[in-house]
Amino acid sequence: xxAELIMKEVxxxxxxxxxxxxxxMLATNEKKVNDLNVFPVPDGxxxxxxxxxxxxxxxxxxxxxxxxxxxxxxxxxxSLLGARGNSGxxxxxxxxxxxxxLQGCETAGVEDFAKAFKLGVEYAYKAVLKPTEGTILTVMxxxxxAAVLKLREGETISEFFEDFIEEARASVKxxxxxxxxxxxxxxxxxxxxxxxxxxxxxxSVSKGENxxxxxxxxxxxxxxxxxxxxxxxxxxGYCTEFILQLMNYKCDIxxxxxxxxxxxxxxxxxxxxxxxxxxxVKIHVHTMTPSKVIEFCQxxxxxxxxxxxxxxxxxxxxxxxxxxxxxxxxKEIAVVSVCTGEGLISVFKELGADRIVHxxxxxxxxxxxxxxxxxxxxxxxxxxxxxxxxxxxAAKQAxxxxxxxxxVVVNTKSIAEGYxxxxxxxxxxxxxESIVEDLEMAAQNVQTVLVTHSVREGEIDGVVFHxxxxxxLSGKKLLADANNKGDALIKGLDGLGSLDDKEVLTLIxxxxxxxxxxxxxxxxxxxxxxMLETFVINGGQDVYSFVVALE
Amino acid sequence: MREYVILTDSMSDTPKYIREKYDIGYVKARVSxxxxxxxxxxxxxxxxxxEFYDTMRRGTRIVTSQVPSEEFLRVYKECAAAGKDVxxxxxxxxxxxxxxxxxxxxxxxxxxxxxxKIVCVDALISCxxxxxxxxxxxxxxxxxxxIDEVAAYIEANRYKFxxxxxxxxLEYLRRAGRVTATAAFFGNIFGVKPIILSDELGRNNAxxxxxxxxxxxxxxxxxxxxxxxxxxNKTIWVGHADCIEDAEFIKDLLIKEMPGVSxxxxxxxxxxxxxxxxxxxxxxxLSTESRIK
Numbered sequence: 073x074x075a076e077l078i079m080k081e082v083x084x085x086x087x088x089x090x091x092x093x094x095x096x097m098l099a100t101n102e103k104k105v106n107d108l109n110v111f112p113v114p115d116g117x118x119x120x121x122x123x124x125x126x127x128x129x130x131x132x133x134x135x136x137x138x139x140x141x142x143x144x145x146x147x148x149x150x151s152l153l154g155a156r157g158n159s160g161x162x163x164x165x166x167x168x169x170x171x172x173x174l175q176g177c178e179t180a181g182v183e184d185f186a187k188a189f190k191l192g193v194e195y196a197y198k199a200v201l202k203p204t205e206g207t208i209l210t211v212m213x214x215x216x217x218a219a220v221l222k223l224r225e226g227e228t229i230s231e232f233f234e235d236f237i238e239e240a241r242a243s244v245k246x247x248x249x250x251x252x253x254x255x256x257x258x259x260x261x262x263x264x265x266x267x268x269x270x271x272x273x274x275x276s277v278s279k280g281e282n283x284x285x286x287x288x289x290x291x292x293x294x295x296x297x298x299x300x301x302x303x304x305x306x307x308x309g310y311c312t313e314f315i316l317q318l319m320n321y322k323c324d325i326x327x328x329x330x331x332x333x334x335x336x337x338x339x340x341x342x343x344x345x346x347x348x349x350x351x352x353v354k355i356h357v358h359t360m361t362p363s364k365v366i367e368f369c370q371x372x373x374x375x376x377x378x379x380x381x382x383x384x385x386x387x388x389x390x391x392x393x394x395x396x397x398x399x400x401x402x403k404e405i406a407v408v409s410v411c412t413g414e415g416l417i418s419v420f421k422e423l424g425a426d427r428i429v430h431x432x433x434x435x436x437x438x439x440x441x442x443x444x445x446x447x448x449x450x451x452x453x454x455x456x457x458x459x460x461x462x463x464x465x466a467a468k469q470a471x472x473x474x475x476x477x478x479x480v481v482v483n484t485k486s487i488a489e490g491y492x493x494x495x496x497x498x499x500x501x502x503x504x505e506s507i508v509e510d511l512e513m514a515a516q517n518v519q520t521v522l523v524t525h526s527v528r529e530g531e532i533d534g535v536v537f538h539x540x541x542x543x544x545l546s547g548k549k550l551l552a553d554a555n556n557k558g559d560a561l562i563k564g565l566d567g568l569g570s571l572d573d574k575e576v577l578t579l580i581x582x583x584x585x586x587x588x589x590x591x592x593x594x595x596x597x598x599x600x601x602x603m604l605e606t607f608v609i610n611g612g613q614d615v616y617s618f619v620v621a622l623e
Numbered sequence: 624m625r626e627y628v629i630l631t632d633s634m635s636d637t638p639k640y641i642r643e644k645y646d647i648g649y650v651k652a653r654v655s656x657x658x659x660x661x662x663x664x665x666x667x668x669x670x671x672x673x674e675f676y677d678t679m680r681r682g683t684r685i686v687t688s689q690v691p692s693e694e695f696l697r698v699y700k701e702c703a704a705a706g707k708d709v710x711x712x713x714x715x716x717x718x719x720x721x722x723x724x725x726x727x728x729x730x731x732x733x734x735x736x737x738x739x740k741i742v743c744v745d746a747l748i749s750c751x752x753x754x755x756x757x758x759x760x761x762x763x764x765x766x767x768x769x770i771d772e773v774a775a776y777i778e779a780n781r782y783k784f785x786x787x788x789x790x791x792x793l794e795y796l797r798r799a800g801r802v803t804a805t806a807a808f809f810g811n812i813f814g815v816k817p818i819i820l821s822d823e824l825g826r827n828n829a830x831x832x833x834x835x836x837x838x839x840x841x842x843x844x845x846x847x848x849x850x851x852x853x854x855x856n857k858t859i860w861v862g863h864a865d866c867i868e869d870a871e872f873i874k875d876l877l878i879k880e881m882p883g884v885s886x887x888x889x890x891x892x893x894x895x896x897x898x899x900x901x902x903x904x905x906x907x908x909l910s911t912e913s914r915i916k
Contacts, residue, residue, distance in 0.1 A: 575835030
């Protein structure tokens with residue numbers, strides 16, 4: 073379809089182009105969006121999450137053909153599956169609304185888009201339990217309203233997008249006024265910025281420009297990490313593919329014999345493809361030990377591109393649909409919990425979690441990840457503990473989509489809350505309602521305190537912090553900054569005020585904590601808080617040196 | 624009508640002054656540890672309560688065994704010599720086999736002493752709950768009720784004695800095999816305290832988890848106050864395994880939450896203590912309502 077047509081009417085193929093433009097623009101700006109993080113903690117991933125979501129949309133759309141309505145429907149489905157994080161889920165619902173608006177349309181004109189965008193906003197608002205103004209929601213609503221208001225006879229779709237972007241940019245600047253937490257941190261809402269990127273991609277395609285970056289489908293949301301866990305076996309090895317630039321100082325390029333590489337590759341793998349094209353070499357190999365391949369080939373040159381995939385993951389991915397064969401006993405109530413870290417995973421399983429969805433603060437699982445795990449269970453009811461407020465919506469969305477069991481998502485907002493809820497789990501006593509209620513009560517009773525390192529310097533809540541210092545947070549409050557993790561925690565606990573109403577302190581330490589640091593912190597806690605029963609768990613998690621549950 | 628002895632055992636934790644006051648006989652189970660085998664005496668004449676529980680705290684495993692048959696034989700002989708019948712109010716059969724030993728021995732004994740009657744009644748509860756059942760029997764006897772009347776009354780009303788308990792560490796009960804709970808209860812549950820009721824079979828049933836010791840103490844009081852107390856007997860017994868401060872806390876809370884009750888505190892004897900571990904806390908009362916099945 074040429075640009076001229078896109079400006080007036082969009083058909084199914086046109087929508088695919090718009091989407092890949094949106095995905096490309098967002099991918100280019102992913103880091104920028106990630107960095108718009110309220111807290112200086114290394115967990116900014118809004119850009120990544122939204123990128124996964126829009127890539128899911130592209131993947132869905134590309135799998136369909138026909139009318140714009142049909143492609144939009146596939147787009148919505150794809151984005152739902154790929155959605156991660158709150159902003160991702162909101163974006164997916166926006167696209168869902170758009171698809172409903174375009175339903176039945178062979179092609180869509182500017183009026184259709186206007187109507188569809190309005191529906192998109194409606195769906196997005198409905199996705200969130202308590203919509204917060206000053207976020208992506210406000211921006212999409214204000215921008216849509218403004219663009220619709222400006223509609224005039226003969227307007228092109230491109231102009232509609234332009235009006236949308238203009239207002240969205242103005243709106244996003246106002247977000248700090250609506251949301252004090254943004255103002256304090258000196259940032260604007262990251263989800264809103266991500267949305268603008270997507271629309272900028274649409275706009276540039278609608279003007280007939282090429283999207284900034286070609287979207288590559290294979291690095292999208294289709295990899296389900298949940299299919300490869302701490303107890304999995306590496307059955308199929310890694311599909312390793314790269315282009316090697318031969319270097320003059322490393323070898324004699326004109327006489328370099330590709331058979332040297334093939335001979336070696338045969339000793340460490342199979343499915344070998346090795347092609348020499350003048351001064352570059354393209355390699356494809358399936359191997360259990362990619363490090364050997366890398367080391368060997370780097371003798372002759374440097375890598376220009378590199379791609380490596382765990383094929384066991386791919387394999388279980390493909391088979392997860394057919395694999396409805398359930399090997400386990402039927403359960404009335406099964407429990408699925410999100411977590412990461414070797415220690416935590418085994419603790420969570422011991423406490424009664426039937427399945428773990430791998431993920432957490434820096435790796436929000438998608439709705440599809442949840443669905444894939446649900447499929448492996450034979451249960452009447454599934455209780456889900458997302459253990460992160462940014463994962464809740466994706467879990468909820470998966471719960472709504474899943475029909476083979478009744479799925480209840482408990483709003484556990486942190487690993488500490490999830491841990492505590494699980495300690496109170498007793499699926500044998502009580503009804504589903506009472507069990508869920510017990511879990512909710514247990515979660516509500518927890519105060520979570522976190523220690524991580526700071527990724528920038530600044531001041532929040534009167535606490536001055538420096539880059540690479542350790543900071544202690546609780547809820548939305550920054551409690552303390554110190555140059556070592558133990559002091560950060562002790563200062564942070566001090567900052568909480570009286571702990572008289574607390575009885576149990578559970579310290580879940582991450583993989584960066586040394587025995588020495590642990591001993592020191594545990595004796596400090598015992599000394600300062602003799603009234604608390606203190607328990608220590610080797611969580612092995614990333615990002616957070618300490619996760620503390622105070623109950 | 625022949626006179627009869629009311630007999631209790633180590634598991635009822637009935638202190639000496641009460642046994643003497645109400646004329647209650649006593650058979651002892653046994654505990655062994657560190658190569659010693661001693662009678663499980665609530666009177667603590669072999670080892671002090673503090674020393675006993677500290678031994679457990681040090682990690683020494685204490686093994687319990689039910690009341691030996693010879694112990695029953697000894698008492699039956701004494702009673703026969705005094706021309707008295709025996710009413711044994713036994714520890715719950717859900718927790719101890721003592722009633723089986725008593726019944727088997729009684730059968731054999733009365734064959735040689737056909738004039739004598741020995742009745743064994745299952746209290747379906749232990750500790751201070753069993754003691755309260757025994758006291759009720761003594762009270763009825765004082766009113767002139769016959770051995771059969773008292774036994775029938777106890778069998779009909781024993782479900783009205785309630786236990787609300789909690790332990791510091793469920794591991795003791797689990798090792799002793801004296802608690803009914805699902806596998807999930809025994810997970811790696813730091814800081815989680817079980818609430819233990821006596822069920823309709825007289826077993827300890829872990830019905831609920833509570834986070835934190837203090838919360839668990841408050842919870843047992845909360846659960847108790849949901850159930851109507853017998854207006855004729857408003858005494859609540861608090862049994863503790865060497866945690867007197869917590870017992871005092873419970874007492875104050877009971878008096879505040881359940882106006883009009885009187886509260887008695889006593890340390891739990893070696894037999895129950897060995898099964899539940901230091902820090903066990905049980906509160907017991909007589910209600911107008913039966914335990915929920």
